[in-house]
Amino acid sequence: MPKQLHEIRHDPLGKHIRRYKYLYLMILPALLWLIIFRYLPIYGVTMAFQDFSLNRGFFGSPFVGLKHFQWLLSDPGFKRAFINTWLINVGKLALGFTSTIVLAVLINEMRHIILKRSIQTITYMPHFISWVIMAGIFNSLFAYETGAVSHLLELIGLGKFDFLQDDRYFRVFVVVSHVWKEVGWGSIIYLAAIAAINPELYEAAWVDGAGRFRQLLYITLPGIASTMIIVFILNLGSVLNWSFDQVYNLYSPLVYETGDIMQTYIIRNLSHNPNFSRLAAAGFIRSIIGMTLLVVANSLARRWGRASIY
Amino acid sequence: MKRASVVTLLGVMLLSALFVWGGGQQPEEGPVTITIYRGGITIDPDTDPVVLELEKRLNVDIVFVTAPWSENRQKVNLILSTGDDVDIVTTVDTIPKWQADGVIIALDEYITEKTHPYIYKITNSTTFTPLKIDGQAWAIPQVPLGVAWGTMVRQDWLDKLGMDLPQDEEQLYKALKGFKDMDPSGQTTGFQFEGDRQIRRTTIPIMSMFGVPSSFWDQHVNFDIKNGMLTHICTMENTKAALKYMNRLYNEGLINHDFPSMNSFPQLTEKYIMTGKAGMGWVINPFTSQAARLKEIDPGSDVSLLQPFSARGYEFRRAQGMMVQIYAVVTSKSKHPEKAIECLEYFQSLEGRRLLVAGVEGPHWSSFSDDGIFDRNEARWEQDYGKQLYHPLNFYLGQGNCEGYVPAKDYATFEEAYANSVPFVPASKKDEANVRLEYKEGAKWFGDPNPVQFVLFPEHSDLEAAVTDAIVTGWTKCIAAKAGEFEKTWEEHQAELKRVGLDEWTALYQDYYDKNIK
Numbered sequence: 001m002p003k004q005l006h007e008i009r010h011d012p013l014g015k016h017i018r019r020y021k022y023l024y025l026m027i028l029p030a031l032l033w034l035i036i037f038r039y040l041p042i043y044g045v046t047m048a049f050q051d052f053s054l055n056r057g058f059f060g061s062p063f064v065g066l067k068h069f070q071w072l073l074s075d076p077g078f079k080r081a082f083i084n085t086w087l088i089n090v091g092k093l094a095l096g097f098t099s100t101i102v103l104a105v106l107i108n109e110m111r112h113i114i115l116k117r118s119i120q121t122i123t124y125m126p127h128f129i130s131w132v133i134m135a136g137i138f139n140s141l142f143a144y145e146t147g148a149v150s151h152l153l154e155l156i157g158l159g160k161f162d163f164l165q166d167d168r169y170f171r172v173f174v175v176v177s178h179v180w181k182e183v184g185w186g187s188i189i190y191l192a193a194i195a196a197i198n199p200e201l202y203e204a205a206w207v208d209g210a211g212r213f214r215q216l217l218y219i220t221l222p223g224i225a226s227t228m229i230i231v232f233i234l235n236l237g238s239v240l241n242w243s244f245d246q247v248y249n250l251y252s253p254l255v256y257e258t259g260d261i262m263q264t265y266i267i268r269n270l271s272h273n274p275n276f277s278r279l280a281a282a283g284f285i286r287s288i289i290g291m292t293l294l295v296v297a298n299s300l301a302r303r304w305g306r307a308s309i310y
Numbered sequence: 311m312k313r314a315s316v317v318t319l320l321g322v323m324l325l326s327a328l329f330v331w332g333g334g335q336q337p338e339e340g341p342v343t344i345t346i347y348r349g350g351i352t353i354d355p356d357t358d359p360v361v362l363e364l365e366k367r368l369n370v371d372i373v374f375v376t377a378p379w380s381e382n383r384q385k386v387n388l389i390l391s392t393g394d395d396v397d398i399v400t401t402v403d404t405i406p407k408w409q410a411d412g413v414i415i416a417l418d419e420y421i422t423e424k425t426h427p428y429i430y431k432i433t434n435s436t437t438f439t440p441l442k443i444d445g446q447a448w449a450i451p452q453v454p455l456g457v458a459w460g461t462m463v464r465q466d467w468l469d470k471l472g473m474d475l476p477q478d479e480e481q482l483y484k485a486l487k488g489f490k491d492m493d494p495s496g497q498t499t500g501f502q503f504e505g506d507r508q509i510r511r512t513t514i515p516i517m518s519m520f521g522v523p524s525s526f527w528d529q530h531v532n533f534d535i536k537n538g539m540l541t542h543i544c545t546m547e548n549t550k551a552a553l554k555y556m557n558r559l560y561n562e563g564l565i566n567h568d569f570p571s572m573n574s575f576p577q578l579t580e581k582y583i584m585t586g587k588a589g590m591g592w593v594i595n596p597f598t599s600q601a602a603r604l605k606e607i608d609p610g611s612d613v614s615l616l617q618p619f620s621a622r623g624y625e626f627r628r629a630q631g632m633m634v635q636i637y638a639v640v641t642s643k644s645k646h647p648e649k650a651i652e653c654l655e656y657f658q659s660l661e662g663r664r665l666l667v668a669g670v671e672g673p674h675w676s677s678f679s680d681d682g683i684f685d686r687n688e689a690r691w692e693q694d695y696g697k698q699l700y701h702p703l704n705f706y707l708g709q710g711n712c713e714g715y716v717p718a719k720d721y722a723t724f725e726e727a728y729a730n731s732v733p734f735v736p737a738s739k740k741d742e743a744n745v746r747l748e749y750k751e752g753a754k755w756f757g758d759p760n761p762v763q764f765v766l767f768p769e770h771s772d773l774e775a776a777v778t779d780a781i782v783t784g785w786t787k788c789i790a791a792k793a794g795e796f797e798k799t800w801e802e803h804q805a806e807l808k809r810v811g812l813d814e815w816t817a818l819y820q821d822y823y824d825k826n827i828k
Contacts (some may be wrong), residue, residue: 054391055412076809077776145567146497165570165790252505252570252785269775276391 023302045254048280065103066224068281081265082169084258088247089239091175099183101224104190105216120191135249138177139164170255178246189231197223225283226307233301233309237294262286314514333344341365343644344372344614344653345373347389347399347597349382353702359694360701363670365461367661390414398654400636405441405449406768416446420651427719428502428658429651435724437632440826449637450654451764455731458748459526459755460596461515461616464589475614476644479519479555479621486564489589500564502591503556504572509779509785512569512579512592513556514629514755515544515616520552521624523758525631529765530778532630533819538828540762540820542812544781545804548624553788554796555621561793570648570786572693590616597748618754631760632728651672663715667704667734669694675736682714686736699739713745761827762819770818 017024043058048068050061072078103123110116126134141149144162154160163173179195202220210218244263251259294309302308318533352375355361365372375396378384386401388394390413401408403637408414423430432438433447441449462473467489476482486500503512510529515522522543525532533540543549558563566588579598584607593600596615604611620626640650656662668675668684669691677685695701700713714733721727733745767774784803791799 053411055410071772077779117611140346145499145563162567165568215459250571253783254570254790256783268779269772275771 085261100186104187126181127185131245192226193227351376397650431718431724462596465614466611499566502570502588505570630758682732
């Protein structure tokens with residue numbers, strides 16, 4: 001007679017592993033990857049507390065405490081970049097998170113199958129184009145003098161906008177262009193979640209007289225709530241790591257005030273002096289904030305009785 | 311037991327016999343592998359005739375490690391940080407950092423004036439003495455032969471407008487306005503600029519007009535030195551006047567509006583000029599490759615070079631400093647440092663320069679005069695290198711754009727040798743290529759000495775980064791300021807320079823100058 005789940009949980013570890021050896025074997029490569037590329041390099045964070053020298057290595061470089069953190073946190077350029085990173089990425093999170101759900105719901109409501117698939121394909125195609133190429137396209141489209149969009153806006157009487165070189169528009173441009181590029185790809189997970197909702201619920205609601213909007217409100221959205229929370233928590237954890245390739249390829253000195261983010265600031269300054277310790281300190285700050293956000297969001301989600309990632 | 315002992319004994323005897331037998335023959339000394347990192351190399355070392363010849367002459371097996379130019383700094387960092395098996399690395403800067411980290415070797419213990427005259431002269435020259443650390447040379451500056459840069463002007467457009475080459479700032483303005491107005495779509499720019507870090511280069515002609523001793527290379531060490539006092543050019547009234555003039559051009563659409571986000575100089579400038587979107591721009595080899603390319607695209611085109619002139623009320627100043635694009639270092643991981651240095655020495659020698667610039671004697675050329683004119687086998691050259699005027703390794707292995715030879719061996723000092731450099735020109739292209747003319751033209755814009763150009767303060771690299779960032783941002787903002795907002799933007803730029811520590815930075819150089827140069 002097969003064992004019950006609670007019995008299996010109480011098996012000794014060795015017996016447990018022997019029993020499920022093939023499953024463990026399958027997970028082994030991923031586990032090794034995680035250890036080698038994700039856990040072992042964590043030791044490198046010690047660099048942030050040292051004046052790291054390539055010659056002396058991790059064990060010989062002198063410890064300098066919080067020197068590099070103090071430098072970063074007292075540097076006005078880094079502070080500005082830190083604020084910009086927050087504003088841009090929180091904007092992306094807010095707009096991106098909602099727009100992917102809206103798009104998924106809209107696509108799900110479409111009944112014409114060819115149109116539905118075409119729209120789905122078109123919306124997630126930009127995801128596969130790198131920001132290097134995308135920046136070239138945007139530069140051509142949105143250039144103040146020669147860009148097609150500028151000419152179009154001028155033709156319809158709105159005047160020219162310098163999206164890429166005006167401090168006032170740059171952040172908005174970065175957020176909106178990111179959402180445009182990623183909205184289709186981000187909606188796939190919600191479409192999958194919607195597909196997993198039991199169709200009988202919709203039938204029952206229909207019989208009870210619920211229209212499309214009420215079905216959406218009382219079945220679809222609650223049905224994908226867990227997915228929404230998981231995606232939100234995961235995004236929150238990495239929110240400070242976003243945007244480098246996009247901003248790096250789009251910005252210029254004219255928009256440093258609103259567009260310079262932590263990574264671009266560090267790259268610009270490190271090109272003069274490859275200070276690995278400072279780079280590690282900046283990375284450490286980002287990781288600590290990301291982890292704090294993730295833990296807090298996950299705890300709140302659990303407290304409210306919703307899904308959580310652990 | 312007995313049997314085992316006998317077998318062991320026999321085995322030992324057999325091994326000893328083999329050892330003695332084999333030891334009688336010395337292993338043949340084969341070529342050692344020398345791995346060279348340089349950004350942007352596109353040739354195949356296994357098939358390229360010049361590389362094969364180099365390998366034969368130096369008894370080495372050359373391996374190139376390369377990366378796109380855009381990733382050059384990261385790649386150099388990676389190679390030197392991880393101790394990759396690379397012997398020679400060409401790097402754009404950060405020598406003190408690599409020296410402090412112990413990832414490069416001091417060259418002095420390997421070189422003497424007799425054995426390595428070229429490297430010895432370069433590293434011991436007055437110009438490059440500030441590069442020494444702890445009294446030793448750690449890097450070989452790669453010095454281009456001359457300056458083949460110039461401001462290319464569409465002469466055919468000027469002819470259409472009935473104008474001569476501009477002689478003052480108002481004539482320049484009128485010419486640029488004429489270029490723009492000629493295009494009914496209004497999309498043509500007068501003067502093609504590029505921004506970001508390139509702004510120090512693309513602004514040189516206008517800075518020079520207003521008496522600013524600008525620099526092609528190092529903005530942070532750009533001091534105007536008068537009566538022993540150093541003034542950073544960013545604080546000069548002349549700089550303000552030049553930026554104000556550029557601001558006027560910008561606001562009237564005579565400089566391309568998107569210059570702040572353009573930073574692949576000179577490729578984009580060339581592209582704009584080649585496609586007829588700009589009437590003027592800074593390019594390399596304006597009389598050779600650029601003029602020929604433009605002629606191919608637009609057979610009716612004709613080009614001239616902008617000649618130096620002053621804005622009214624100002625005195626023309628050349629850009630200052632010696633052009634050093636890159637430094638060659640030998641890594642401490644190199645298994646063959648002597649051989650690596652021997653290669654670097656050979657690259658500077660007359661024989662080496664001939665090979666790296668003009669190709670292999672026999673297949674590619676048959677005679678070479680003392681003044682650098684060589685008889686090229688055009689059919690073979692075209693078969694191997696197409697329309698390229700010189701071999702690509704001329705750029706990669708030698709000294710940047712050094713299309714010739716610096717006879718360091720024959721002169722007392724490197725500076726003297728540099729002044730007597732010999733450009734190489736194929737006889738068939740002597741008039742068309744006009745390399746000599748290009749150097750002559752380039753020298754009109756460059757070459758004033760900058761005694762502190764190579765004075766480095768690695769312990770103040772944060773300050774250097776902050777100053778450079780403030781200059782790039784400030785100049786960009788001043789040029790792109792809205793009409794009527796220039797003064798405010800200039801004041802903000804000055805305040806920012808003060809905030810980041812330009813005064814402290816200047817004081818460091820003043821102190822060095824007072825103690826070592828004055």
